[in-house]
Amino acid sequence: MERDVTGAAARRSKLPNEAKQKEAAKIRREKTIGVGWSILMLCVTYALIAAEYTVFLIKAGQAWQSVVGSLVLIAMGFGAFGVYAYIRREKNLATFSRMLLICVLLVIACAPLPVTMRVDVGFTVHVLAAMLVAVLTNRRLAMLSSVPVAAAAGVTAFVVSGVRGAPMGMILAAAVTAIAAVLALGISSTRSNTVIAAGLAGAAGALTYGAAMLACGEAFEAYWRTLLWILGGSVLCGILAVGFMPVFETLFDIPTDARLNELLNNNNPLLKRLMTEASGTYHHSLTVAALAEAAAEQVGANALLCRVAATYHDVGKLKDPLCFKENQRTENNVHNDLDPYESARRIIAHQQDSVELLEKHKFPGAVVRIAGEHHGDSVMVYFYDRAKKAAPEGTEVDVSKFRYPSGKPSTKESAIIMLADCCEAAVRSMKEPTMRDIAAKVREIINHKWDKRGSMLWDSPLSFAEINKIETSFLRTFAALYHERVEYPDLEEIDVR
Numbered sequence: 001m002e003r004d005v006t007g008a009a010a011r012r013s014k015l016p017n018e019a020k021q022k023e024a025a026k027i028r029r030e031k032t033i034g035v036g037w038s039i040l041m042l043c044v045t046y047a048l049i050a051a052e053y054t055v056f057l058i059k060a061g062q063a064w065q066s067v068v069g070s071l072v073l074i075a076m077g078f079g080a081f082g083v084y085a086y087i088r089r090e091k092n093l094a095t096f097s098r099m100l101l102i103c104v105l106l107v108i109a110c111a112p113l114p115v116t117m118r119v120d121v122g123f124t125v126h127v128l129a130a131m132l133v134a135v136l137t138n139r140r141l142a143m144l145s146s147v148p149v150a151a152a153a154g155v156t157a158f159v160v161s162g163v164r165g166a167p168m169g170m171i172l173a174a175a176v177t178a179i180a181a182v183l184a185l186g187i188s189s190t191r192s193n194t195v196i197a198a199g200l201a202g203a204a205g206a207l208t209y210g211a212a213m214l215a216c217g218e219a220f221e222a223y224w225r226t227l228l229w230i231l232g233g234s235v236l237c238g239i240l241a242v243g244f245m246p247v248f249e250t251l252f253d254i255p256t257d258a259r260l261n262e263l264l265n266n267n268n269p270l271l272k273r274l275m276t277e278a279s280g281t282y283h284h285s286l287t288v289a290a291l292a293e294a295a296a297e298q299v300g301a302n303a304l305l306c307r308v309a310a311t312y313h314d315v316g317k318l319k320d321p322l323c324f325k326e327n328q329r330t331e332n333n334v335h336n337d338l339d340p341y342e343s344a345r346r347i348i349a350h351q352q353d354s355v356e357l358l359e360k361h362k363f364p365g366a367v368v369r370i371a372g373e374h375h376g377d378s379v380m381v382y383f384y385d386r387a388k389k390a391a392p393e394g395t396e397v398d399v400s401k402f403r404y405p406s407g408k409p410s411t412k413e414s415a416i417i418m419l420a421d422c423c424e425a426a427v428r429s430m431k432e433p434t435m436r437d438i439a440a441k442v443r444e445i446i447n448h449k450w451d452k453r454g455s456m457l458w459d460s461p462l463s464f465a466e467i468n469k470i471e472t473s474f475l476r477t478f479a480a481l482y483h484e485r486v487e488y489p490d491l492e493e494i495d496v497r
């Protein structure tokens with residue numbers, strides 16, 4: 001009962017309906033415009049592929065019925081993509097740069113087929129595109145991208161191969177190879193496993209093609225080389241994917257798992273500096289990372305992105321480490337000698353310093369954005385209050401001098417890190433807290449951030465239920481971090497023989 005009063009129900013009652021509806025309408029409108037652009041870009045991509053295949057088919061002496069049929073077949077594959085974009089309002093498809101990436105990869109998958117399949121009907125590079133779409137966007141889209149490619153492979157096989165069952169075999173093999181590669185990447189998408197995933201996918205594709213040939217009654221001599229080409233082509237795609245991945249990650253600024261994992265390496269120069277020059281901030285960041293990662297898993301946010309962004313969110317404190325409580329080893333507090341305006345200015349600056357430092361070290365845009373939003377537009381209440389007390393009677397204190405200048409957290413990951421950051425700082429400042437004290441503090445902070453006067457969570461897509469899950473997850477992580485240690489007895493008092 002208590003949970004309902006102070007938890008989700010209380011937060012829900014604080015949200016003005018009008019603002020909520022306006023916000024939802026704005027998001028719907030933006031998504032619809034994004035999807036419109038996606039479908040237009042898909043049409044342009046299809047037009048390019050269709051032009052290439054028309055020339056290819058006419059040059060190969062195909063009748064006009066065959067040309068029309070082939071183009072319709074490929075169009076159906078692209079149509080499946082467009083319908084999906086319209087129905088699902090997929091985030092990746094509604095983003096211009098992501099859609100451009102997908103269209104470029106679709107061209108890379110389809111355009112070379114009339115050339116490579118002349119070498120052998122099994123030589124395709126479409127697995128490269130499928131793997132890159134899977135790693136750079138998501139696995140659903142990567143699987144769906146195999147549909148137009150499989151249609152294009154079937155059409156090409158019909159023209160270039162003298163084997164009767166080749167078109168059917170290639171449609172199936174192309175789809176199976178791409179899907180198998182995507183599924184194998186789902187198990188592990190590290191750079192070294194990418195080639196293994198491609199090899200497994202090639203084996204699945206070769207098996208599919210072989211089975212299709214058997215079903216069509218073809219002689220083994222007619223297709224055994226194709227099986228090797230399917231396998232070899234797929235492995236080649238795996239190697240190319242490893243090489244091209246960093247290029248696409250950088251070009252389209254995508255925080256892939258491989259890139260994020262690299263940033264967690266202790267040899268990262270920024271992390272090393274944080275450890276040695278601001279050890280208090282380093283430990284604070286690690287705790288925020290643990291809180292945020294666990295909470296992100298509970299609400300379907302990107303847990304690895306949360307971990308990396310939380311690890312680096314306060315890296316700007318390196319500019320002036322002693323300005324922050326966690327790095328002050330002695331009782332000497334630099335703020336004792338500063339006026340509250342100067343204290344606030346120096347502390348507020350760390351957020352922008354983090355952004356600049358991360359940009360300088362070429363961190364993914366998603367990590368930089370989180371660092372720039374991790375305090376939202378909150379007010380430094382402590383220094384604001386000091387300034388008010390120090391101000392002469394009747395003088396107004398300008399609150400904007402004590403407010404972080406950034407916007408409110410705009411993503412789930414950003415919002416989770418903001419909450420984890422506040423909760424960690426508050427709990428750390430408590431003297432020997434019990435779990436009951438921690439639970440009360442965490443609830444107080446989350447409820448405060450969800451205040452109707454300017455909720456810090458309005459711009460984030462977190463639902464009420466998700467905020468409650470985050471709260472529960474924080475408590476679980478705090479319980480693990482602050483568990484009561486079993487006191488070791490004094491060894492000298494124990495008679496050990």
Ligand SMILES: [Fe+2]
Nearest residue numbers: 313314374375
């Ligand atoms: Fe901060």
Ligand SMILES: [Fe+2]
Nearest residue numbers: 284313314421
């Ligand atoms: Fe922080």
